[in-house]
Amino acid sequence: MSFRNTMRAMPTLLKVGFAEAVAYRAEMLIWVLSTTMPLVNMVLWMAVARNAPVGRFGQADFVGYFLATFAVRQLTSSWAAWLINWEVRQGTLSMRLLRPISPLWAYAAENIAGFPMRLIVAIPVTVLAVVLVGSKAVPQHAWQWAFFVLAVLGGWAISFLANVTIGALSFFLGSSQKVMEVWLVLYFVCSGYMYPVELLPAGLRTLINWLPFRYQIGLPVELMTGAHGWREALVLLGAQWAWVAVLGALTVAVWKQGVRRFAAFGG
Amino acid sequence: MISVRGLRKHYKVHKRPPGLKAALRSLVHRSYTTVKAVDGISFDIRPGERVGFLGPNGAGKTTTLKVLSGLLHPSEGEVTVDGHVPRLREEAFLKKIMLVMGQKQQLLWDLPPAETFELNRAIYDVPAAQYKQTMDELISLLDIGDLIGKPTRQLSLGERMKCELAAALIHRPRVLFLDEPTIGLDVSMQATMRTFIKDYNEKYGATLILTSHYMDDVAALCPRVIVIDKGLLSYDGSLDALVQRIRPEKRVVLRLSEQVDAARLAPLGGKVVTHEAGTAVLQVRQEAVNATISRALAGLPVTDLTVENAPLEEVMSELFAENKARREAAAHEAPASESVPA
Structure with a gap:
């Protein structure tokens, strides 16, 4: 489908996607419970910082960081890999492939359509952060808000594209769920989800800066909590969107090759 | 409208015997076998034709439909549908077709x-007026007015199938592939679907193009049938001609007012x-x-008294048995011909 026609269909795709998200609201709330790890980390790191700050992080800073992490995770997650695995293995992807719109747009619309439901969790958590930590829990200037929004979009795009690429590996591997699990382990270790990346030794930080994981969640959280000046933020955003571009190209290439191998099992 | 030349679709399939030993061996040495789902078939279909694909399970009917609808890439051969190469899945092609499974x-x-x-209205870019007209028509013909507001999961199989068909026809496809559209439906629902x-x-x-294991579907809908067996085309022509070829005899069905001895049937001729x-x-x-x-x-x-053709199920069984014997x-x-010295 041409880009113009896809964009014309997008409002309906989003509307129907939202209706689905509402239908699966109970499932979503259970998923939210499974993402409460930052709250546990918050308590642990507050204990560590009780007597003296860790790096630049005092107790209040950890509260702000991990509440931001919890909120940003709601906005940057994607589950496309699991869905693609299921649809490839069951052959139900056939129904998507018959439509004159790329399934990639359909998966993206379904993910984005869930945002309003996720905001229902993210906004109260952000308000709580402001109440507990003060106004420094959120961006202070318009440019910081703009950069933060861009970083959240970039973080979601990296998550989504990585999910689709790994999901599409199921065309070649039969199932790529284990690959996704490996990705998630690296994500937890390297993204700033378990601890602020800046607390790691310099060598590790350099390595992490070259990997995509930090840009999924660490960067949006850092921008939300005002960790960077605008120059540094701009460089990091550039790196993030470079990853978006690289993963975008990789996703399209893997998907196109994979669809050629699709066996459309069943039926 | 549809042209298929030398279509082949082969799959490489991992194969191993059951048991732990075989499972461990397959860790280091995997053996594969080639499954010839479709093995060189050719046919043409004119615009507006209704054609039935017949064949036993695993014959290659559904694979052929999936190739024609662009879901599968052929291993070999040339396929065009209304001037499009299905595997390219061009937008114009996808807007002309639908596969109902x-x-x-x-x-x-x-x-x-x-x-x-x-959703389909938006994806197929159906103009509002056409959408309204099509929906009014589909709702009335399929009698689904009371169903379309209920969650799909709460509909019966027959109700769901009618809605599936409606969803498939919103963009008025010019080519309709139907793969077992009446499977699991009761007799009255099957008849409704056929008429529609x-x-x-x-x-x-x-x-x-229709595939179905219900011969009544094929008899009611398809003047022409293409029989595929083990990936090969074994018959292409009218259903009547197929029956004539395989079972030229007629069935004379007699309803009698009283029980008669078998001996009284013998002089009538033919086989009881x-x-x-x-x-x-x-x-x-x-x-x-x-x-x-x-x-x-x-x-x-x-x-x-009625005179009928042999049941289609019997005709097909005999055809498949013939094909098997020939193979x-x-x-x-x-092997014998290979051993002949040059």
């Missing part, structure tokens, strides 16, 4: 069918297929039908 659904499971209809599909074909001149209380079925050569009927009317208490004979001859 009795065992797969496009309706969104937790939402009412109306949401899927609306035939009307759609006649009204819009759509080309229709069944003889139960009040009913006798004779298999008779076509040229002997009149004589058999005359003798039956003269000598037996006949209350009703086995060919396989038997092959």
Whole structure:
């Protein structure tokens, strides 16, 4: 489908996607419970910082960081890999492939359509952060808000594209769920989800800066909590969107090759 | 409209015997076998034709439909549908076709069918006026007015299938592939679906290819059948001609007012297929039908009499048995011919 026609269909795709998200609201709330790890980390790191700050992080800073992490995770997650695995293995992807719109747009619309439901969790958590930590829990200037929004979009795009690429590996591997699990382990270790990346030794930080994981969640959280000046933020955003571009190209290439191998099992 | 030349679709499939030992061996050495789902078939279909694909399970019917609808890339051969190469999945091609699979659904499971209809309207870019007209028509013909607002998961199989068909036709496809569209439906629902599909074909001149294990579907809808067996095309022509070729004999069904001895049926000619209380079925050569009927009317208490072709199920079984015997004979001859010195 041409880009113009896809964009014309997008409002309906989003509307129907939202209706689905509402239908699966109970499932979503259970998923939210499974993402409460930052709250546990918050308590642990507050204990560590009780007597003296860790790096630049005092107790209040950890509260702000991990509440931001919890909120940003709601906005940057994607589950496309699991869905693609299921649809490839069951052959139900056939129904998507018959439509004159790329399934990639359909998966993206379904993910984005869930945002309003996720905001229902993210906004109260952000308000709580402001109440507990003060106004420094959120961006202070318009440019910081703009950069933060861009970083959240970039973080979601990296998550989504990585999910689709790994999901599409199921065309070649039969199932790529284990690959996704490996990705998630690296994500937890390297993204700033378990601890602020800046607390790691310099060598590790350099390595992490070259990997995509930090840009999924660490960067949006850092921008939300005002960790960077605008120059540094701009460089990091550039790196993030470079990853978006690289993963975008990789996703399209893997998907196109994979669809050629699709066996459309069943039926 | 549809042209298929030398179509082959082969799969490489991992194969291992059962058991732990075989599982461990497959860790280091995997053996593969090639499955020839479709092995070199050719045919043409004219615009507006209704064609039935017949064949036993695993014959390659659904694989062929999936290739024609662009889901599968052929291993070899040339396929065009209304001037398009299906595997390229061009937008213009996808807007002209639809594949309805009795065992797969496009309706969104937790939402009412109306949401899927609306989604398809947007995806297929159907103008508002055409959408309204099509929906009014589909709702009325399929009698789904009360169903489209209920969540799909709460609909019965038959209700769901009617909504599936409606969702598939919103963009008025010019080519309709139907893979077992009546599977699992009761007799009355099957008849409704058949009538609707035939009307759609006649009204819009759509080309229709159907696979079904229900011979009634094929007999009601398809003047032409293509028989595929083990990936090879074994018959392409009219259904009547196929019956004539395989089972030229007619069935004379006699309903009798009283039980008669088997001995009284013997002089009628032909072979007694069944003889139960009040009913006798004779298999008779076509040229002997009149004589058999005359003798039956003269000598037996006949209350009703019909002349029928052999049931399609029997015709197909015989055709498949013939094909199998031919394949086995060919396989038997092959090693002998190889041993002949040059």
